[in-house]
Amino acid sequence: MKKRVCLLCCVVGLLLPTTAHGETVQVSQNDLPQVLWVEDYRDLYITQPSSVKEFCDLWEQWWKTGKTAELGYGERDYKVTLYENEILTATAKKNYLVYERQNKIAVEYLSKDLETGKLIRTKEVVSVSPETMEQIVQMLEGMYETYYLYDTFDMMRGVDLAKINELGMVLNEDVYVFQNAFIDADGTLQVSLEDWNTIFATQYGEMKNLIYQNGAIKNNVLPTNIPNQNINGKIFVPVRDAVNHFGHFSMEWDKQMRKAVVIEKAIFEKQQERWERIEEVRESEKI
Template identity: 50%
Template structure:
């Protein structure tokens, strides 16, 4: 069963003491070299204040994990003298091999990195084994990692934004869908199947996407069709522009939203999602 985004900050807080003092095993660089870079991968970062952040863009995740692996391989096996950490992060994915979760922990005051592997029972999903590995690195390298982590705090999704994506209606969201173009329609998340942002920064979606998404809440009252080069709403012509690309018709999302006076749209650049709310019909 695919993993979903849940209240992982709580999980991190509960599991950290066990993880720090879990079973020590020899460091195996071969295990570190195994790829964790699945489609839809997310890095969840927790700092020493308990605040959570998410690194979601695939290129940024790949860069982050590659840097971590390279730093790990330059270190030497170590033991942890005490358990005060400043940063911990998980690599989250819709698919994880061998029913394992991996937590990464940074101990700046000791110049130590840690990998903690949680092996889960294939049937119950309960953790059945915890193995910890520690690697000592130079103080200069540690400083570079800390700077990178602090930059993430300033740049990427804070926890409450991710909660909005995941939990506004209590509906689970696939990790792979987080960065796809889509909309929140009255707080429900919909991911576009056919959409793009053109050279002018205009978000255009297919008629199929529009009709499928809006039918879920409005039936066919918002249905749009393409006839003789124009867009019509229930047989009535509109001023919504359109573009025919290889037989598929696209419309500017904002133009379509503005056609219906009771809808309001904002664009969230960080989430790459349009936020559309039904503000009701205005009365003059």
């Protein structure tokens, strides 16, 4: 059930709705051949193939307008990684690199040496007009305003894309797929006690365990106000109510990944401070 992905939530004012209410994204497993990762000091995961196709189609147009060039000094400003579902795991095949300040874009092809297993990178570069670069940056920035943001970690490594849109939870640095969960008629994400205890036990032992006793939910032996429902003998609790019970977590809803994003508030605050410093540096560089 668990997939280790080194993930931290970083939201900085661009959060999607804070509940699962109105969750309508239903993506067929057959519609998940690839995943797009956009990075600009932050990662962005897009699981809708239409978005992937739109970006790639536009990239081909941008590439054709460019002229063969070489890169100068300086780091790239954006990196877009295209993943493909290979043997049910996400494998990076290609990086699209954007050097905004140089008006250059590059394609970096990724492969492995069959004998040594080492990663092989080959790169092609073209220069584009300032007008084209402006279009590229506008599209990337537009993506940031539409999709959920994560901190700079490689979420897709080893993740089964066939399950990437199944209901689940991101807890601090890990992503999980629920075995028993559903969104009810009110738009509330409900999860079984077994799933809750299994997930939280990986990071907190029994400290966050919830049990069902005499029709009520208890935190180990302490009573709680968490509601519950019994469905065919299995007890379900609303994820947000359970998260809020412990007080030191924050929760958001990633409608694209269909995941409850749960993070300790102390970690969240540190990430906010980090983001503020990064934005200050970036603004100063523009002056």
